[in-house]
Amino acid sequence: MPTYTHRCPVCGEFDQVRPMSAAGSAAACPDCGAAAPRVFGAPSLRGLDPGVRRALDASARSADAPEVVASVPGTNRRATPVTRDPRHARLPRP
Numbered sequence: 001m002p003t004y005t006h007r008c009p010v011c012g013e014f015d016q017v018r019p020m021s022a023a024g025s026a027a028a029c030p031d032c033g034a035a036a037p038r039v040f041g042a043p044s045l046r047g048l049d050p051g052v053r054r055a056l057d058a059s060a061r062s063a064d065a066p067e068v069v070a071s072v073p074g075t076n077r078r079a080t081p082v083t084r085d086p087r088h089a090r091l092p093r094p
């Protein structure tokens with residue numbers, strides 16, 4: 001079951017493990033019993049694979065300031081190889 005954060009109007013925020021079917025309803029505060037609506041925060045990323053976390057961090061960084069390209073793509077590519085086979089001359093051309 002996932003952990004949801006709720007905010008009691010009197011006592012403040014608290015975390016509670018609840019079934020997903022009860023995610024939309026307010027939870028009872030463990031201290032005073034008042035109805036505490038759910039608080040939507042950042043997802044918990046503690047359990048992620050380090051590679052996935054790096055990719056998510058890079059994606060978040062580039063959302064506001066995309067990385068600048070230092071060179072024109074394709075300048076380092078090798079030229080298309082030219083064939084010397086005479087049979088290739090008879091192939092249809094695009």
Ligand SMILES: [Zn+2]
Binds near residue numbers: 009010012031
């Ligand atoms: Zn409370």
